[in-house]
Amino acid sequence: MSEKSSEEQLLEFLYACPVGLLECDLAGEIAMMNPHAMQHLLPLAGPRDASNLFAAFEQHAPELRSLVAAYKPALGKICDGHRIFVDLGSGRRKQAPQVLACTMVKLGIDRLMVTLSDISQQVVQEERLRQADTWFATLLDGVNEYAALSITPDGHIASANPCFTRQTGHDYVAVIGHKLSDVLHSDTSGGDLRLEEQVEIAQRDGWHLQEGWQQRRDGERYWCQRLVVARADSASASPSGYSVVLRDVPRREAAAEDMRRLLTCDHLTGASNRRHFSEAMEREQAHWRELRHSLALVVLDLDHFKAVNDTYGHPIGDMLLCHVAQACAALLPPRGIFARLGGEEFGALLPRFDLDQALNLAEEMRAAVAELSIDTTMGKLSATASLGCATLGEADGSIDALIALADRRLYAAKRSGRNQVHQPQACAA
Amino acid sequence: MPVSEASFETVAISDLDGMTADERDALPYGVVGFDADTIVKIYNATEARMSGLDPSTVFGVPFFDAVGQCMNNFMVAQRFEDEAEVDDIIPYVLTLRMRPTKVRLRLLANQDVLHRYILIER
Numbered sequence: 109m110s111e112k113s114s115e116e117q118l119l120e121f122l123y124a125c126p127v128g129l130l131e132c133d134l135a136g137e138i139a140m141m142n143p144h145a146m147q148h149l150l151p152l153a154g155p156r157d158a159s160n161l162f163a164a165f166e167q168h169a170p171e172l173r174s175l176v177a178a179y180k181p182a183l184g185k186i187c188d189g190h191r192i193f194v195d196l197g198s199g200r201r202k203q204a205p206q207v208l209a210c211t212m213v214k215l216g217i218d219r220l221m222v223t224l225s226d227i228s229q230q231v232v233q234e235e236r237l238r239q240a241d242t243w244f245a246t247l248l249d250g251v252n253e254y255a256a257l258s259i260t261p262d263g264h265i266a267s268a269n270p271c272f273t274r275q276t277g278h279d280y281v282a283v284i285g286h287k288l289s290d291v292l293h294s295d296t297s298g299g300d301l302r303l304e305e306q307v308e309i310a311q312r313d314g315w316h317l318q319e320g321w322q323q324r325r326d327g328e329r330y331w332c333q334r335l336v337v338a339r340a341d342s343a344s345a346s347p348s349g350y351s352v353v354l355r356d357v358p359r360r361e362a363a364a365e366d367m368r369r370l371l372t373c374d375h376l377t378g379a380s381n382r383r384h385f386s387e388a389m390e391r392e393q394a395h396w397r398e399l400r401h402s403l404a405l406v407v408l409d410l411d412h413f414k415a416v417n418d419t420y421g422h423p424i425g426d427m428l429l430c431h432v433a434q435a436c437a438a439l440l441p442p443r444g445i446f447a448r449l450g451g452e453e454f455g456a457l458l459p460r461f462d463l464d465q466a467l468n469l470a471e472e473m474r475a476a477v478a479e480l481s482i483d484t485t486m487g488k489l490s491a492t493a494s495l496g497c498a499t500l501g502e503a504d505g506s507i508d509a510l511i512a513l514a515d516r517r518l519y520a521a522k523r524s525g526r527n528q529v530h531q532p533q534a535c536a537a
Numbered sequence: 538m539p540v541s542e543a544s545f546e547t548v549a550i551s552d553l554d555g556m557t558a559d560e561r562d563a564l565p566y567g568v569v570g571f572d573a574d575t576i577v578k579i580y581n582a583t584e585a586r587m588s589g590l591d592p593s594t595v596f597g598v599p600f601f602d603a604v605g606q607c608m609n610n611f612m613v614a615q616r617f618e619d620e621a622e623v624d625d626i627i628p629y630v631l632t633l634r635m636r637p638t639k640v641r642l643r644l645l646a647n648q649d650v651l652h653r654y655i656l657i658e659r
Contacts, residue, residue, distance in 0.1 A: 112591055119589045122635055124603045140635040146607035150630055158630045159637040 128224030134176060134214075136162035145224050148208060152194060161222065167450040168194045168382065171375040172210065174426060179214060186212040186220075191227070193383040207231045207383075255354040258339070261347060263287050263304065275356050277325030288352065293323035300443070303336070303352075305399050310336040311347055312398075319357070331357045374448040376426055377433035385447035385455060389507055392459050396500045403500040404466035406456040407514045408436065408473060411492045411526040413452035424484050428491055435476040439469060455514075463532070466497040470529040478527060492527035494518055545658045546626065550645040553654055567657035575600045575614075578652055587659060589634045607632050608655070613644065621648050631657070 112120075122129070128145030132138045138159050141149075146158070153164035162173040169192040179186045192208040206228040213221045255272035259265055265288050268280040276292070283291050289303040300320035301309075309316040315337045322332035333355040338347035372384035380388075395401040410416075410432065417425040429452065436454065437446040445457040456473070458466055477493040496517030503509035521530035543552060545566045553561070553568065561568050562582035570579030577600045580592040590604065601609040608614055608629075616623055623646040631638050643656040 112594065116589065116591050116594070119634065120594055123588070123590065123606070126606075138637050141632050141637060142635055143605065143607035143632045146630060146632045146637070147609050150607070151610050151612055 126225075128222075130161065130222050130224075132161050132220050132222065133218045134220065136160045136173070136176075145222075148194075148224055148226070161220075165192070168192055169210070170448070170451045172212070173422070174376045176212065176214075176220065177422065181214070182217065183214055186214055189227075191231075191383065193381075193386055257288065257352045257354075259288050259307075259350050259352060261349060263289055263307065265291070266349065272354070275324070275330075275354060276322075294320060301395070301399070303334075306334065306336045307350055309398060310338045310350060314338050322354070333357055374433075377430050377448050379433040379437060379454065380445050380447035382447065382449055385445060385449065385457060388445050388457055389510075392457065393500065393505065393507055395459070397505055401460055402462050403510075404458040404461035404463060404497060405499070405510050405514045406458065406466055406470045406473065406495055406497045407449070407511075407518045408432075408454045408456070408470075408477075408493050408495045409518055409522070410452040410477070411494055411522070413491075416489065416491070420484055420486060420489060424482070424489065428480070428482060428489065431480050431482060432477055432491065432493070435480060436473045439472050439476060441469075461499075463497060463499050463502070466499065467529060467531065470495040470497050474527065474529055494521035494526045495529045496521055497529065497532075545641070545643060545656055548656075550624070550647045550650050550654060553645070554650050554652055566659075567655075569600065569605070569655045569657070570652040571600045572652060575602070575617075577604065579654075584657060587633050587657065605655070608642075613642065613655070616644060617646055617653050620646065622646060623653075633659075 122142045125142050125144055128142065128148055130138055130141035130145045138161055149161075149164045150158045152168055154167070156166055157163040162176075165172050169190075172190075175187055175190070188211050189209040190211070192210055194206060194208060207226070207230075209223075209225050209227045211223045215221055255269060255275045257265055257268040257272060265283050265286055268283060270280055272278065272280040272283070278291055292303065294300060294302065301316075301318055306316045306318065315335065317333065317335045319331065319333050321329050322334070323329055333353075335353040335355075337351045337353075339349045339351055341348045372380055374381045389405075392401070392403045396403050410428070413425065413428075416428060429448070433446065433448065433454065436456065440446055440456065441458065441461070443459050444461075447455050447457070449455045456469070458469065461469070474493055474495055477491055480491055482489040496514045496519070498510055498513040498517060500507075500510050503513050517530040517532060521528050524530070543556075543564060554570070558579075558581075561579065564581060564583060567584030567587055568579060568581040569577065569584055571577050577595050577598055580590075580595045582592070585592045585595075588604070595604055598604060601614045605613075608631075612627065612629070616625075623644045626641055626643045629640050629642045631640050638659065641658045643654075643658075645654040645656070
């Protein structure tokens with residue numbers, strides 16, 4: 109066997125490295141990369157250029173470009189373990205990596221070193237831990253400060269503890285025999301489950317926990333964790349009743365709120381990020397499946413946005429994206445979510461919206477975008493958008509099919525001349 | 538079959554499998570052959586030149602984990618798992634000597650032939 113040269117040894121080492129490594133310039137043009145990096149990059153790039161980092165990630169992590177652009181120091185770490193969620197609508201959930209961690213270090217005036225690694229398993233574990241944390245916190249925290257009730261299978265209050273009075277203002281003895289859902293006033297306008305719906309899930313799964321706004325007797329709102337647990341007798345298959353625990357959760361502290369924003373928002377526009385959107389979509393899909401709550405999706409794509417970047421430059425393009433996000437988010441219903449899904453594509457997730465309601469909101473968003481006007485050194489910049497709407501019912505409950513249907517309608521709007529919401533009825537005729 | 542006629546686009550998997558190592562080394566494109574467990578059994582001289590690796594270090598390793606990680610995704614590796622018979626040419630970007638390099642890949646698998654093949658044309 110021939111003696112291996114040190115170059116061969118080095119190549120062998122890089123070919124086998126189980127983490128993606130690449131070097132590129134500040135415009136994202138890749139000079140060197142190892143095979144593991146290409147394993148992730150090429151499938152994400154689709155028809156775009158896989159030899160440019162930003163082009164390859166344009167759809168799934170458009171923020172990489174702006175993170176680099178916004179980083180002023182000559183040298184240093186631009187981001188560390190920045191999470192990129194790549195599963196949304198890929199239709200290949202089983203084998204494709206779902207979460208990549210990206211670290212970018214600036215090594216010189218025009219030189220970046222980047223690592224990419226697949227952390228999907230780690231994220232799944234974190235998710236489990238978080239659920240367990242919430243669960244145990246509910247059981248163990250502030251032992252004296254939770255209201256505990258038991259209700260009959262048809263929802264009448266059988267007993268309540270004195271804390272129920274302190275928390276809700278209703279007398280804990282006087283409410284016995286009343287339906288709990290008549291006593292509690294919850295804000296379900298935006299997709300929170302009603303008590304009966306929680307009971308339905310608890311009957312099947314054993315328990316259900318949700319957080320949402322609750323009203324005290326005097327009308328004051330408070331943020332409430334509501335846990336419903338089925339109580340079973342060994343003799344009977346169906347629950348003999350339910351325990352309900354209500355916790356008054358104090359307002360989140362500023363630091364926690366900052367952390368939440370960091371994890372759920374798009375770096376540039378402040379709209380929700382893909383990850384948050386994707387999680388919300390799965391949660392709402394479960395509600396659709398279990399409780400037949402309608403769910404609508406609106407997708408919005410700015411018209412001729414590439415020309416804006418080419419003519420006015422990326423900073424003005426970025427400013428336009430921020431204005432669009434602000435204008436559209438302002439139109440959302442309480443539990444609606446407005447997210448940046450990729451470069452100039454946005455999505456609005458609308459729990460308990462049917463197709464007509466979604467079409468109306470989409471039209472309002474179209475009008476709001478068309479009204480935008482941004483002053484630039486090259487004169488006023490205005491924009492238009494094309495939109496498509498679909499409901500989860502139309503997609504038979506499949507998230508991938510929902511996204512695909514909304515996208516098809518969006519492109520139908522583009523083909524019909526842009527600056528419009530595609531009307532599916534007109535198309536079926 | 539003369540080796541000169543065994544072109545990238547048309548060579549049959551059975552002819553490829555029947556060649557001697559020297560004949561495969563003479564082909565103008567890269568040839569990698571591996572078994573059902575992805576263990577590399579064939580690595581021709583053209584491919585060794587392009588990748589910069591000594592074939593002796595590649596034989597016996599799991600291809601998609603140790604050498605061809607850039608193909609360890611649904612576009613290439615998954616296809617060999619999902620499809621018993623494959624004969625397809627796809628445009629691809631490899632990282633030969635850590636440089637992004639546009640290539641064409643031909644994926645070949647057939648139930649009657651022990652090895653699966655990837656042909657690489659620069």
